Amino acid sequence: MLIDTENRELLSLPTAELLRLAPFAGDFFSSLGLELPAEEISTADYFASLDAELLEDLGLERQTLAERFTAFMELLENLKSGIDNAHIESITIRGGHDKSGRAEEFDLTVKPGEVICIVGPTGSGKSRFLADIEWMAQGDTPTGRTILINGAAPDPSQRFSIEHKLVAQLSQNMNFVMDLTVEEFITMHAESRMVDDIPSVTAAIIKLANDLAGEKFTPQTPVTALSGGQSRALMIADTSCLSTSPIVLIDEIENAGIDRKRAVHTLVDKRKIVLMATHDPILALMGDRRLVFKNGGISAIIETSNSERANLALFEEMDAKLGAVRNALRNGERISHTPLLA
Amino acid sequence: MKLITIAGPPSSGKTAVTIKAIAALQREGVHVGVVKFDSLSTQDQSVYEKQGVAVMSGLSGNLCPDHFFVSNVSDCLSWGAEKGFDLLVIESAGLCNRCAPHIQGVLAVCVIDNLSGVDTPKKIGPMLKMSDVVVITKGDIVSQAEREVFSYRVRQVNANGTIINVNGLTGQGGHELGKLLLNAPETPDLDGRLLRFSMPAALCSYCLGQRKIGSDFQMGNVKKMDFK
Known part of the structure; x- marks a missing residue:
């Protein structure tokens, strides 16, 4: 260096x-x-x-x-x-208090490859929680929480360095502002990351995104022409390969145009810590834990139990049935003719 | 009293993020006042008042808003001192990308938004390049990749400034911005202080009210494009 x-x-x-x-x-x-x-x-x-x-x-x-x-x-x-x-082995969130001052009594340590679900109504403190992680709070935010990296307080200079940003967010209402093809777009991102072999990284990301997306797209497709599912798939592939942030936050992966389970597995395979704001039963059961938000604080941490996971097969079967009906609609069929409903 | 200048292109979210930061400071008992500069009219006065912030507006009318700002900034400081604020924020109109109403020794903040596109950091002059804190807004509506490229491009033109993302709607990052504002040095007075960069020269016939087009009517500081 x-x-x-x-x-x-x-x-x-x-x-x-x-x-x-x-x-x-x-x-x-x-x-x-x-x-x-x-x-x-x-x-x-x-x-x-x-x-x-x-x-x-x-x-x-x-x-x-x-x-x-x-x-x-x-x-x-x-x-x-x-x-x-960027070797992050663990991130610890030491509880602070909720809006009424009630102490959150927990020390939560998350490691690369883990999936943590975030549940709770709007305004329950989910954004504040993310802001605490992004800012690497040291008891100096309204919640009084403390963030530790690899078990120790982080160097304060990391708070603002763009190469140490902790959280990448894949939000639901995201847009592409740029009018570029998929290939140009990923190339631009790779350049800002000083990647050595830009063409092969770009090709790998586009292939991965196509594996996740229901409908295929080409490197020449303009990013603004991508469907919601395709955009999601592209951003998940891109973030998993190019982002240096160890934590990826996803708010709800909509059930259209993307293989949700594979999308989450992709991030897990790339050793990301996945935080997922979701009330979708299938995604929620993929999580190792659920953080329950209430009144600005975390009111409970629920470990996903085996008996909860036992429901997964049933939910997937229901999901497949609904998916078949959706496809029937797309193909112009009558719903009553769908044999799966019988 | 601490003084802060906030500048940024129109509609980049200057008022929204300032309000979120002030709200966080008010919760901690910091007494904050605002002077808002604009050119023709401003609705921001009532936005600040709603938040319970003492605010004064300055409309530059047919004068260059940034020149108008410099001519009035000492009086702004006196007003703030009289009111007994702990911290005074001066928000500029944000009309010209070349200008920088930033003052040496006074905490300078530039607000720019992700929606303006990844080439924008290159196009903004001293307002961005010479600021101490760069606030990036509207991150929630663009893709993660664009967000990352955007902050990288800001970093390219301002390698030493502090970059912070603030969401003007949800307030995410507002508390943290408030903390940065509190780091501003005390500014007892401004007389004799220097602007961080000269403001663009403007002294031609059109500055003086000329409306006719044509070389016969151009006088003073006139610059011609090179078409060769």
Whole structure:
């Protein structure tokens, strides 16, 4: 890993050499609206040669450019090493209190590969719970909860570093704002993650998403043309492969266009901690535990028992029947002709 | 008294996140006041009043709102001191991406939203690049991938600032933003302080009310596009 002084030495390298050592360094110039320096010119000389009027127009100060460059190169290094070193073995949530001040008496430790369900009505404190995890609360939030990483209090600097973000959220009302094809979209994400072999990672994600989605799509499909289920599948595949966040929060996977069980298994296989806000019996029974939210606090933690799981076969059978009716409707059939209802 | 400047493009959620942060601070007994700058009209005054926040509005009318801001900022500070606030928030109109009403030694916050697209961080000047805290809003309605790319692109242009995601509707992150605002240094007075960056020059015939188009009517600080 390059250390700070080496980042400063990068300033005096000719651009061709710089780009060979750090291919993403070119982004520094484009992100500030500057042109890429000529191959033989060093970054420091380039900064010195820039026209004062151009800098004024771009809202940049010459004396801060070297500092910005060094900070940018450090960011690149941190992102790369953050992805390599994001070893999270456990996250512990130490209970605080609910809105009335009643103590939550629990220490909840979750590990990669576990599925935790979140249940409770709107306004019962689910968002606050996630905010506590995201902020790595140290008794300094309204709930008084404390978050420990690998059993210890996290370094406060991690609170705001984008490479240490704890929670990736796959919310139900998410949209794609960008007008890109699936392939371009995933490539863009992979680039921001400094992935080495972008084409093969992109291809793997698209294949995985297609395995999860009911109806297939191609790398050339625009993301805005994807169905709800396909979008969900793509984001689950993308998050499982590209996100550095150890926790993935999903709010309710709708029962259409996506294999829900496989979707959850995909995240589990990639060693994510899956938090799932769901009242769907099949998904809820996939969870190892359920956190019950009430009045801003966690009022109970229910371990999924074997007798509860014994219902799973029955629920799946019911689900399959309903699914068949849905398909019949889609195919223009009459429901009464569906033999499964008999 | 602590002073904070909040800037950001129109409709990025400046008022919404400010209100959520203030609500959290009020619960902890912090006395907060707001000055809202706008150009033509502002509904935000009543939004703040509803929250029980003392607020003063400044309408710049036909003047550049950011220049208007600088001319009035010392008086804003005096008003806040007179009212006995612990913390005064000055919210800018957010009209021009080049401008930055940020002051050296005063906590500078920039609010931008995920919906504006991943190329936006590049397009915003000192307002974003020189801010201490970047608040990213509307994260709940875009995909996780876009959220991650967006914060990465913000990081690219502002490597040292603190990035925080706040949901202006649910308030998720508002409490945490409040904590960051409390870190602002005390600002006893502003006379002689420097803006973090010069405001765009504007002194041509059109600044003075000219309406006719054509080179005969262009005078002063005029810049031409290069079509070659």
